[in-house]
Amino acid sequence: MIEVKHLYKSFGDKEVLHDINTTFEDGRINLIIGQSGAGKTVLMRTLVGLLEPTQGEVLYDNRNFVNMNKREKIHMRREMGMIFQGAALFDSLTVLENVQFPLDMFSDMILRDRQRRAQECLDRVNLSDAGDKYPGEISGGMQKRVAIARAIVMNPKYLFCDEPNSGLDPKTSLVIDDLLSTITKEFDITTIINTHDMNSVMGIGESIIFISDGRKEWQGNKDTVISSRNKKLNDLVFASELFKKVKEAEIAEK
Numbered sequence: 001m002i003e004v005k006h007l008y009k010s011f012g013d014k015e016v017l018h019d020i021n022t023t024f025e026d027g028r029i030n031l032i033i034g035q036s037g038a039g040k041t042v043l044m045r046t047l048v049g050l051l052e053p054t055q056g057e058v059l060y061d062n063r064n065f066v067n068m069n070k071r072e073k074i075h076m077r078r079e080m081g082m083i084f085q086g087a088a089l090f091d092s093l094t095v096l097e098n099v100q101f102p103l104d105m106f107s108d109m110i111l112r113d114r115q116r117r118a119q120e121c122l123d124r125v126n127l128s129d130a131g132d133k134y135p136g137e138i139s140g141g142m143q144k145r146v147a148i149a150r151a152i153v154m155n156p157k158y159l160f161c162d163e164p165n166s167g168l169d170p171k172t173s174l175v176i177d178d179l180l181s182t183i184t185k186e187f188d189i190t191t192i193i194n195t196h197d198m199n200s201v202m203g204i205g206e207s208i209i210f211i212s213d214g215r216k217e218w219q220g221n222k223d224t225v226i227s228s229r230n231k232k233l234n235d236l237v238f239a240s241e242l243f244k245k246v247k248e249a250e251i252a253e254k
Helices: 040-047 070-077 095-106 111-124 140-152 170-187 198-204 231-237 241-253
Strands: 002-011 014-024 029-033 055-060 080-083 158-162 190-195 207-212 215-220
Touching: 002 040, 014 040, 014 207, 014 215, 029 040, 029 170, 029 198, 040 158, 040 190, 080 140, 095 111, 095 140, 111 140, 140 158, 140 170, 158 170, 170 190, 170 198, 190 198, 207 231, 215 231
Parallel strands: 029 190, 029 207, 080 158, 158 190
Antiparallel strands: 002 014, 002 055, 207 215
């Protein structure tokens, strides 16, 4: 479990996160939603240590990540997988080599075992035959699946995903959502996803926090988001055609 306690982050005189308190639950899909500029990306970068908080605590199973020394943080990051918004694959490496890269950097496995583990992860995301291709030779959706395979190759306890559906068509986005949800359950991973995709909110939002202007405004799940009385959340949610239809159907039933 990841606990965030009284987290603040400022850049100079500009406060970006203000007194964030929340819990990200084990073995579940945890979504961070909000408008562009709300602070959700800064929150995620602070969670993984790419940014230092101005104040507050980030606890991984009661271990305070903020207070760890450099060596402890490096060890802690081996428990984390990360999927970046643009997949962030290495164009000069094959798909298999991309997935294998974290093992080459951080594991003591022999080459044959690293290759076997990377292939297992490609198999898991239904890309068994793509290992010899280069990122430029596969579709955007396939690149995101390669990124997922790379993120899980080290058997992480925590999986962080920054806008995993960015740039994808709705059908492919559903495939990625389903894959992330299935992998989360299968490997009992604590998954945290930044998203503005309302389809993801309704489809896989087991635990959701809504951030506005750097403050946590609401916390709930996909079953309670529709009935929220938070105006800022409603303005975000019901800007989506999907949610408009859901709300209309709900009113019609009454």
